[in-house]
Amino acid sequence: MTNSSLPGSAVSDSSRDDTRDAVDSALRSDVSLLGGLLGQVLHESGGEDLLHDVEKLRELVIDAYESERNASIEDAEKLVAAFTPERAEQVARAFTCYFHLTNLAEEHHRVRVLRNREAASGLVKDSIPAALAKLTDELGTEQAASRLADLRFHPVLTAHPTEARRRAVSSGIRRISDLLGERDVATDGTVTGADIDRRLLEEIDVLWRTSPLRTTRPTPLDEVRTAMSIFDQTLFEVVPRVYRLLDDWLLGDEAGSKASVAPAFFRLGSWIGADRDGNPFVTAEVTKEAAGIASEHILRGLERVATRVGRSLTLGDADTPPTAELVALADEQNRVAPHLAAQVGTRAPLELHRRVLLVIAGRIAATRKQHDDPIAYPSAADLLADLRVLQDSLRAAGAHRSANGELQGLVWQVQTFGFHLAEMEVRQHSQVHREALREATAGGELSPMTEEVLEVYRTIAYLQKRYGVQSSSRYIVSFTQSSADIKTVYDLGAIALGSAEAAPVLDAIPLFETFADLNASTTILDEMIQLPEVQARLAATGRKLEVMLGYSDSSKDVGPVSATFALFDAQSRIATWARENDIELTLFHGRGGALGRGGGPANEAVLAQPPGSVNGRFKVTEQGEVIFAQYGDKMIAARHIEQMAAATLLASAPSNEENNAAAATRFASMVTTMDEVSRVRFFELVKAPGFAPWFAQVTPMEEIGLLALGSRPARRGLSVESLEDLRAIPWVFAWTQARINLTGWFGLGSALAAVGDVDELRTAYAEWPLFASMIDNVEMSLAKTDGRLAARYLALGDRDDLATLVTAEMDLTREWVQKATGRDEILESRPVLRRAVRLRSPYVDALSLLQLRALRAIRQPGQSDPSDPDHQLLLLTVNGIAAGLQNTG
Incomplete structure (x- = not known):
């Protein structure tokens, strides 16, 4: 695709309108650059003929889209039909590459806009400070502060198969994005600028030559490792950064010199490697391994931060005298980890704060390597207690900035992620539970399915002992149709571990998915809270209860309109029920990325919830391409987390609740x-x-x-x-x-x-x-x-x-x-969005015509070989259309 083929020049004069001005020139420049480089790659790889065919199809679909002339689209169909199988595949891959490059340019521009906004003065719309300012106006300072202290935003990562890109393709796109960022600060005409352009060309060539299709289906553990890349690249650093920005705003000029007040409001959950509803590849052993992988990542991250901060904490004891409590902690370290303490002590003999933190880092390393090591931390709470002693000592000595700086970031990371990183939430279908309980209580030999169901409980017990109860205690019951479906969870736990007392700590969460189940939700909940097991958990948790709502199946069940209203009604009734039963309710929203699955702007959806249904707590599934879209870039991830937290606060503002109730x-x-x-x-x-x-x-x-x-x-x-x-x-x-x-x-x-x-x-x-x-x-x-x-x-x-x-x-x-x-x-x-859709649509049309060619051939009798060229073309176009429309499932 040459420069003339780019979106900025692809639209006819007659279709130009004022929406063109809404697209920033920097974005247009990026798209022009990347499109031109792709055109060069196509020319080098396939010669002038390939580039000609791509350009010809592009011109025809643009003309057809802009003029709505059937003749043009029919000409485009004829051109597609005339392609050889090899050419059809090459053209499909060319348009797919174009979309990948356009998407990354748009993401890069979004980051650019966020940076500019961050540099501007005043409150940013949809920010936590803006939400707090509104709450303060409506409720007063004390109540607004109380709402902030109770704030929770709890995304749950899921492995639902909606990410159409291969990981190799995603990695290539990320490298190109990084180079685009380097190019922003390089000077045109310099050696550095020329080198970046050369490397861009190289990476785009690699992207073009990389097959967009996976050759093998990923395993659940592959999916776990993919999610871990998001944690490593963004979330581990971004979450404390969001807290810090909030803390700086709350404390103003005293930020850094006073103890931090921003709460650690973010919690992460995961179904990846734990959701076995309809996935026979998620076994108890997989869940155990998935939890181990997550723990390895968080402990390695905590160890790295503790070591880095410890090495920089070179405060002499004379100027920064330790408290008696810190001295006692150091003595305890000498007793628990004498060799480690002695080794560190030789490097920091008169810097007790540094010494203590470096020993803490060593104990974190031991926890990661061998949990039963005598010097390993029993729990994240024990680590947090040590860090608090260290912070208090620094503050007592007047070293407030050291206490409230990077060390506070480590404290926030421990508070947020613990030793488990993300809670493994088990999900299973109610029918599977019913069958397993029937077998287990009937006696005789158990089926492999029932054996596996029971083994899951033993795995949960192991995870709780290894990483703490918070690592895995939520058990979601798909298609909950009665309170008996909840009781079954507890009955199976007792059977698996030999007794109810030996069973793991569990919070069984009903998932209401169908229209009928949503309507029956409060009746089922009434019966559920009468169960002795549920009553015990309510007493232990301060009457906290979680209820999950399914957007996907309700929409498939009765259509998007009825599902929308049924979900609103169910939330309203459940919120009223919770209030009448003195229950602290958390509604868990099983939203998808697509509009037919509860998608759309999530922060707007939060503000549209019925009164009493949020109350400062919002839990939601994040899946597939949505995970990478929301958390793949640090700036975008920070903005998304802040937007969601702000909306969660504002949803319970009196003005918002009153408006929703009245409407x-x-x-x-x-x-x-x-x-x-x-x-x-x-x-x-x-x-x-x-x-x-x-x-x-x-x-x-x-x-x-x-x-x-x-x-x-x-x-x-x-x-x-x-x-x-x-x-x-x-x-x-x-x-x-x-x-x-x-x-x-x-x-x-x-x-x-x-x-x-x-x-x-x-x-x-x-x-x-x-x-x-x-x-x-x-x-x-x-x-x-x-x-x-x-x-x-x-x-x-x-x-x-x-x-x-x-x-x-x-x-x-x-x-x-x-x-x-x-x-x-x-x-x-929405002119910017409108223009983006208009510019993309003709290019998607080209892929749709290629897909139709493949489908027509496949629909012929006897055409069932998935390895034939028509099937391969179809799969390529599925990948490309997903990239072009930017949503799958």
Whole structure:
């Protein structure tokens, strides 16, 4: 792709509008540079013919998109059909590489914007200080401080297979991004600048020559190690940095000279290597290994920081006299670790603070290497106690900056990550538990499945003994349908360990996923808290209880509109129930990255929650491509954490709760109409005879299962005769690939039309955050939908009735979304986003046409060999379209 092929010059003059000005020139420059280098690589690799074919297809799809001329898209289809299999693959890879480069340029620009914003004065919108300022205005200083002290943001990393890129590709992209950052500070025309350009060309050449497809499916432990790369590269350093920025704001000019007051509000959970619902590859041994890998990473990080800070803590005892408590700690170190203490003492004979911290570092190392070593720390709490003694001694001697500086960062890291890094949260399906309990209580030989279920409890007990109870105590029950499903968890624990007293400490968490289960949630909870095991845990935890809500299956169950309202209603009722039962509730949101799985801007979603459902605590799943998008870069990760924490604080502000409550009451009748009509419309489609096999025909649903995306199978069974056995992720992924995005919007058009009152809809959009968030998310979904390409995918099936139903609802939804927002065009109010979608869409169209070519060939009788060129082309385009649309499942 030459410079002339880049987004900035690809749009015809007639389509240029004021949205062009919203794109920063620095971003345009980066995209131009990377696109030009890619064009050079294509020319060097495949010659002028390859570059010509890429450029020709690019020109045709842009003309078709901008002019909406069918002739142009038909010409593009003819060109794609004429490609040899080898050429089709090369062109698909070229467009995929382009998207990877564009994505990284946009991420790089986002970091650039964040740096500029950080350098500006005043409160940043969506920041914790801004949220605190508002809370202080509404509640007063004391209550605002209390809310901050209780703040918790708790993301849980999951290994759901939505990251379409190979790790090798991600690593290459990261190297290119780093070079782009170096180029920002290099001077044009210098040796350094020229060298960076040469290295960029080299890395883009490697990216082009690297197969974008995994050859083998990753194991659960591969997924664990991938997640650990995020921790090592960003989270370990970023989290204390966020605390520090908050602390500096809270203390103002006294920051560093007074004890830190910012709370360690971030907690990390993980399902990776622990979520066994439908994943036979996650075994008890895998969970044990996954926890060991995580602990190794955090202990190595803590050891490194303690050593670095200890070496710099060269404060002489004469000027910084130690307290009696520190002297006692040093004596204890001499007793517990005499050899280590003696070795350190020779290097710091008159620097007791330094000596104590270096011995602490040595004990952390021993903890990592051999947990039963006599000098190993029994727990993170013991380490934290030693660090507190050290801090207090420094403060007593007047060395406040040493006490509150880098040493405080280490304290925050221990508070946040402990010795376990992330809590391993086990999840299993209620039906599996029922069957295991039936076998275990019936006597006789146990099946391998039941043996494995029981072994999981023994593993949890081991993890709690090894890393502490906080390392693994949450046990999530998928498809909780009664309180008996919760009791089964405790019964199996007692059986596995021989008695209830020997069983591990467990908090069984109900997961309400279907429409029916969401509606029955409070009834089930009423029965659940009567269980003796649950009552004991409530007494032990100060009446803390966690409840999980599933966005994915509820949306697949009744459609996106009804699911949105059902989830809001369930949260509202559960929050009221918790308040009436004196329970400190934490709602755990099983959100996905895509719009059909609860996706969209998470901070906006937090603010749209019903009154009493947040209360300063927000727990949410982060998965697949979302993990890397939110936490792959330090600046972006810091901003995301701060935004989420700020939204979690603001969600419970009286003004926000009152607004949400009033709006929910005012628009209750509208919700009833929309719920009923959208559900009927959704069922008209998904419950039509033969829908499931038709869905498999008109989307690449079956073929997605061939992609080595993750360790988890794409569906629960082998049949596509029923949607019940299909997981929500491929359900969403497949519709996205087909440029239909049905899971994000289907049924909304009929629902809005049934309300009919445009003024009422516009008032709801202006006044009710939940409704506005839903409409905005659908607007984004529609922006990435293409009716002409959707029609081509739908034509792959033999059900004109279903195809007509889909396209009619698509048109109706687009019409009524514009009426509800009062805007003439989709994304009219978000010009930067609108332009980004417009610039990307023609390039995605090219990949869609290549995918359609592959699908048409594969759908021919007898074409079932997954290794043939058509299947390979299809998988390449799946990867490229995912990169272009920037969301999968």
